[in-house]
Amino acid sequence: MTQASSGQSPTRQGARWSARDWPIAAAMIPFPGTLPDGRAVQGAGPEVWAKSLREVAAAGFDAVDPTDSWLRIADLAPAARAEFLAICAGLNLSIPAISTSRRSVIDPEHGASHLAYCHRVIDTAAELGIGHVSIGLFGPLTDAQQRATWFWTQPGVRNPDDPAIYDLALTRIRDLADHAGGCDIQLSLEMYEDTYLGTARDAVRFMTDLDHPAARLNIDIGNLIRLHRPVEPWAEMIALCAPFAGYWHVKNYTRMEDSASGQVMTHPAPLLGGTINWRAAIWTALELGFDSPFLVEHYGGDGLWVCARNRDYIREVLAAKEKVDDQGI
Template identity: 45%
Template sequence: MALTAETWPIAASLLPFTAERLADGEPDAQALRRWQRVFDAVVDAGFDAVDLTDTWTAFGDLTPVQTDAMRESLAQSGLTPASLSVIRRSVTDELDGEENLAYSHRCIDLAADWGVGVVSVGLHRPLTAEQRQQLWFWTVAGHRDPYDDPATWELAVRRFRELGRHAADVGVLLSLEMYEHTYLGTADSAVRLVEDIGMDVVGLNPDFGNLIRLHEPIEDWREIARQTLPYANYWHVKNYTRDEDAVTGAVTSSPTYLESGLIDYRSALQCAIEAGFQGVICTEHYGGDGLSMSAANRDYLRDRILPRRAYDPPPSRVRQQFPQSAGAAR
């Protein structure tokens, strides 16, 4: 059944919330209250769906007791866990790649157990010390994947294919997040990676915001959209203002509302829907009151951008299934 503005699953990212430090054993009353406050804040902002963003809680590291407690806290809030985002745990990391792969498998299992339809993974690494010292971390270059190293490329293909097989076995989608200076950092490379993996359960999370904020020359977002949106099965949406001084070469960027930045999301959503996109949308924002900004962006999408009437979507190049609960009417 085709989605409409009323039924489209739009999830709040948990990026704005302070990271939870997990301890072994049963969560104490204070931890339970913190979890509940976060979920209640998301509900109070008008969301009925949430992205399980693992910068807030390492969901793949929850003990069985913690898993039950977290799931109960979610149920009490009335939120639907629509997606799970695995952040900065590259499966090709020279030191932690195998553990990141194992962690991603655990996240897929949790997603299947909780009825979460899509798990987003990527190749971006932890922030460097220099990046953490900046106001905006993207103003300083971090890790770069070795584009001239076939062995590392094949490692990424092999490990994502392994995760894809697991996802397919348990009925979950796997989405690869586009991110600067990785094999998912340009339109051509991201599409090639998905095609080399060659599984309809594996698609793209076309987070162009990660690319257009860079203080360096960038691809035209329209060309990124044209190439990648046919492969989208999940989508982190955010926007940035961008100014380029042709004389000095200076570039500035700053987070802003979806409707105000460089990316025209009216055109981007139309392009995605025409390509068959019917996936979960997650609203993200850095800085300020990120949750309120995410809520404003949700309202922009629902009230002015997403289709009012259902129609049969065209066939997609990747699978577009998601939990029935995630698409339920508000």
């Protein structure tokens, strides 16, 4: 199957994209992986997949990341995957990247099977001409997180403070990066609390220890800003991590801190209106050579349409940077 027939966008080479055609994909997190009748989206078939993807296209998107909390395209049979790709092509939706969620390769019970799955994702991306794959070291939601209104307000699974497990993470991710690099795919590692990528300094240390040309950092600092506890300032995170930036999940939160009591509260917000100044963050990364697609995410409310507004905002940010650079301001 060719890239043209599958609706994919090839890995970009050479000069940067312009603000108008920079790939900005919709995340599928607004769409649950289980239907109201209890069926898994994975086996529900093309009619169900098409309904959600039509909503994405109706929101003005021309790119989608089939986030695997919604659908694991790497685990579809060839005929089913072809049907999925045909739907995307018919809606003019390219697939610049595939993101995995909660498939940690050092999970104490499922780490080996998650590693095999991530290799399948890379094989699928290579087959379809998809240039980016995002993985993380974060585990499944706990029972308390699943009951909470916002899962990040409850403690989750932690990566152990164990040098042997840290080395295992490096070994397994290096194995995936070798595979990805051999397929001309960029592997992005997602920042997430209480993992070996759980602070800016930890992420920089891990990337430095990994030291692999095919691996970059998914500087999803929204995952950290939303925590109800002290965190590094967002600008400090960007300054430290932007030199490593690859495929980038972006979202924002309003963070309120009471300095007297130490209480912290957060709530999802659009990119334009939250605590993180995304114009400054994106411009910093661009000045350091950032040249990967974006993924827009949002939890709560009408998440898809907030993502659409976030997409438009990013294009405005990119266009303003082009104008400033062209005019030499």
